[in-house]
Amino acid sequence: MTMTQKAQLMRIEQFIELSEGNWRSMRSGHSLAFQQFEQITSHIEISRLDLKEPDVVKLLEQSNTSQYKPVAPFRMSWEADSDWNMIEETENTSGSCVLIPVPSSIKKGLIVRSLGYAEAIQAISDYVLLSDGTLILKTNYENSIAEERIWFVSENVRCRSTVIKTSSGKGIIQTSFASEVRKINPKT
């Protein structure tokens, strides 16, 4: 099967399977109004969880998504490299969250997350998988809307872009882009 055929058949479960593991991330942020750049390197670990795990059960209970069946829950943990010059004081330098996809059809659904991206609160994202295998997540927060796009460039390289809009959807506050390379030896 070619990469294009694989992408067309991709479901969220496969996307998460491909994402499991340890990644080294280079991320650049663009503050559009001030034309400021920000850059950070970090380590990311993505690991599958069991549907019976207490954290998963609890998060699902709170999410009010019981009309559909959850699949492939996972934990994402991150830790920034300790080059403090590069890090904004407000940035979370390490953390962890639980994410649970709840498909409503083959290519669409919700992802329940214990922590959001734009705001550090529990959140529910809409997801859609495009025909080329790109995963798009949209999340409405209290004060902002985030659109994340994640796609595989190869088996071991993912790209992830994020756009943060004002809650009206009209103003663009920030964009960011991460290149994530799989670590073959997770200890490095």
Next chain:
Amino acid sequence: MTMTQKAQLMRIEQFIELSEGNWRSMRSGHSLAFQQFEQITSHIEISRLDLKEPDVVKLLEQSNTSQYKPVAPFRMSWEADSDWNMIEETENTSGSCVLIPVPSSIKKGLIVRSLGYAEAIQAISDYVLLSDGTLILKTNYENSIAEERIWFVSENVRCRSTVIKTSSGKGIIQTSFASEVRKINPKT
């Protein structure tokens, strides 16, 4: 019509129409092997050309694409801000190229370009428009393959990501990401 409906109906002509104008760009580059960041701000101008323009006629003659009808040719010019510290010596700080889309179906075709992105030579890219309006360009150069993605976040903000692979397609050399904001007053 909603933005989603517009995106689904989008053809390359509309995409270029939305792109016309003056843009201020923030671009970040990631060299994956060396974990190096690069950043640059620049000005971009995109302007439509006539199909009878000599540069357009000449480029089409050389391109061997006469089985399909070209549409919406345009010129893209760029000029980096003169903060030399930020610029790699090898970087082209200003330039201009002619691009001519040649659709083979509603959502697919070729784009003939007088200058490539990864290598400064005449090139032909394959393009496809995804269902959400994202334009994907793939270009095979002599020593590399480039995949560019361009999408509108709002009427006045475009994002553009680029991945440069080795010519075998297996190694990823560089990624980059640009946030482009339309200049309402082009003189700033």
